[in-house]
Amino acid sequence: MAATHRSKRFHPNLVTEKIVPILLILLVIILLAVFVVIGLSLAGVIPTA
Amino acid sequence: MNFLPYLSTIVTFAFTVAVYNRYRQRGGIHLLLWAFGLLLYGLGTLSEVILGLTFNVFVLKIWYLTGAMLTAAWLGMGTVHLLIRKGKAAQVITWVLAGISILAFILIMIAPVTSTAYDVARPVSEQYKDVFSRNGLIILLTILLNIYGTLTLVGGAIYSAFLFWRKKILVNRMFGNILIAAGALSPATGGTFLRAGLTDLLYLSELIGAILMFIGFLMATSGSSEPANY
Numbered sequence: 001m002a003a004t005h006r007s008k009r010f011h012p013n014l015v016t017e018k019i020v021p022i023l024l025i026l027l028v029i030i031l032l033a034v035f036v037v038i039g040l041s042l043a044g045v046i047p048t049a
Numbered sequence: 050m051n052f053l054p055y056l057s058t059i060v061t062f063a064f065t066v067a068v069y070n071r072y073r074q075r076g077g078i079h080l081l082l083w084a085f086g087l088l089l090y091g092l093g094t095l096s097e098v099i100l101g102l103t104f105n106v107f108v109l110k111i112w113y114l115t116g117a118m119l120t121a122a123w124l125g126m127g128t129v130h131l132l133i134r135k136g137k138a139a140q141v142i143t144w145v146l147a148g149i150s151i152l153a154f155i156l157i158m159i160a161p162v163t164s165t166a167y168d169v170a171r172p173v174s175e176q177y178k179d180v181f182s183r184n185g186l187i188i189l190l191t192i193l194l195n196i197y198g199t200l201t202l203v204g205g206a207i208y209s210a211f212l213f214w215r216k217k218i219l220v221n222r223m224f225g226n227i228l229i230a231a232g233a234l235s236p237a238t239g240g241t242f243l244r245a246g247l248t249d250l251l252y253l254s255e256l257i258g259a260i261l262m263f264i265g266f267l268m269a270t271s272g273s274s275e276p277a278n279y
Contacts, residue, residue: 010220020214020223024207027230030238031203037241038192 051170053252054097057259061091064263071270079130082143086124089115094255097173104167109180112173114157116255118191119150121198121237128205149190156187174243174251199237206230206265225269232261 010016065087072080093116099108126146133139160181167176183191206229213223239254 009218012217016214016217016220016223020210020227023227024211024214027203027207027227027234030234031199031207034199034234034237034241035196038196041192 051101051172051252053256054094054101057094057252057256058091058098060256060259060263061087061094064259064266065091067263068266077131078139079127082123082127082130086120086122086127089120089123090255090259093117093120094259097252097255100167100173101169104165104169106162106165106181109167109173109177110157110160113177113181113183114154117240118153118157118194121202121233122146122150122194123198124233125198125201125205128201132205132208149194153187153190153194156184156190160184160187172252195237195240199233202233203230203237206233221271222269225265225267228261228265228268230265232258232263232265234258235261 065084068080068087069084072084093112096108096112096115099105100112123146126143129142130139160183162180163182164179167180206226210223210226210230213219213226235254235258236251239251239258242250242254
């Protein structure tokens with residue numbers, strides 16, 4: 001995983017190959033959930049901020 | 050939970066200084082805009098500190114203006130400048146945001162005060178609606194600014210992390226961007242909880258957000274000798 005200073009490239013391992021994509025997808029899901037709640041606010045389903 | 054804004058303010062202003070110093074060393078309008086966005090973040094949490102000690106309508110309005118309306122949008126504006134380097138689009142959006150920010154400031158300052166009954170022992174997020182009334186335009190601007198800010202800041206960090214992961218380069222920036230995205234989502238979800246009536250979680254989400262973004266920024270800038278980006 002460690003990047004060499006010269007190339008800035010890193011060698012994939014379990015964390016970078018498997019965990020990072022899952023983290024990114026999780027972040028996208030949370031981001032979408034925030035927008036859903038904002039949408040529900042706009043629709044008047046839940047009180048507006 | 051009233052001590053949390055103190056910690057958030059210290060972390061956020063330290064973060065602001067770090068980003069501004071980075072701007073002074075390397076330039077880059079995105080760093081300047083991030084520093085400005087963080088200054089707004091810090092003003093929001095500092096307002097919470099003051100409102101936990103004494104009540105002042107002006108401070109309450111500054112809290113709403115910075116914390117609820119402008120912080121996410123200006124932080125996101127920095128990310129837009131980082132990701133869109135060609136053409137004038139980023140500059141145009143910045144001027145539009147500046148105009149909207151001035152409009153928001155005026156609207157908040159002239160918003161009528163409906164009550165001065167304020168309990169300093171309770172979070173400001175529980176009480177602000179009872180103290181000054183927000184018209185439809187203020188509410189609309191709040192929602193639009195937060196959608197824009199969250200989408201650009203969080204979306205931009207996720208996109209950057211994905212690019213680093215796909216190219217297998219700059220592992221520090223990949224994880225740094227993941228932390229920045231998670232940190233930026235924290236107050237966004239706190240605001241979402243606020244809409245759902247869970248007002249207590251806002252202070253905690255602000256502190257977690259500031260810490261995660263600061264660590265992410267330090268990680269992304271560590272050991273870097275490249276001129277671009279962070």
